Amino acid sequence: MINILDKTFVPFISRSSIESRIAELADQIGKDYAGRNPVFIVVLNGAFLFAGELVKNISLTCEITFIRFSSYSQTESTGNVRQIIGMEESIENRDIIIVEDIVDTGLTMAHLLKQIKDRSPKSVEIATLLHKPEALKTPIDMRYVGFEIDNKFVVGYGLDYDGFGRNLDSLYVLA
Incomplete structure (x- = not known):
């Protein structure tokens, strides 16, 4: 068990399981994009550890570029997506892979997909470490999913609780 601020979390997915699954995703992306030069758009802050592990396993x-959105307050999605840092690079006629830490409601991802598709990419795929199918409020097609999980709040491996817990090398679930 670990305590972060006023919450207690218990172990959920180990570092070795996460790294093994990311290597599998990287292998699949490498095969799918052989001979192409994709642009990885990493959604900050949460996806930084996942993205780092993913791209170091891709040959x-x-x-790689970064974008930042926010839609969470404490342990709940606010339902309002705010873009904080935007992407300046041209992605016209490029293969895009969005790298996200978690897709739960799908609201942030739907917002991002619209923005990216408005910039005329050749293709767009999503790579997410975690997916909560029960929490989806809008349909999202994701090609590369690390783990499907129940609709529970998790921290670690880039995911946080009010800014804390991102540095944990494993995933923990709210007790």
Whole structure:
């Protein structure tokens, strides 16, 4: 068990399981994008550890850029998506892979997909470490999913509770 602020969390998915699954995703992306130069758009802050592990396991020539959104307050999605830092690079006619830590309601991802598709990419796929199918409020097609999980609040491996817990090397679930 670990305590973060006023909450207690218990172990959920180990570092070794996470790293093994990310290597599998990287292998699949490498096969799917062989001979192409995708642009990885990493959604900050949560996806930084997942993205780092993912791209270090990919042998493709690629570009990496970052975008930041916010829709959470404490342990709940607010339902309002705010763009905080935008992407400046041209993605017209490029293969895009959005790298996200977790897709739960799908609201942030739907917002991001619209913005990206408005910039005329060649293709767009999503790679997410975690997916909560029960929490979806809008349908999202995700090609690369690390783990499908129940609709529970998790921290670690980039995911946080009010800014804390991102540095944990495993995933923990609210007790």
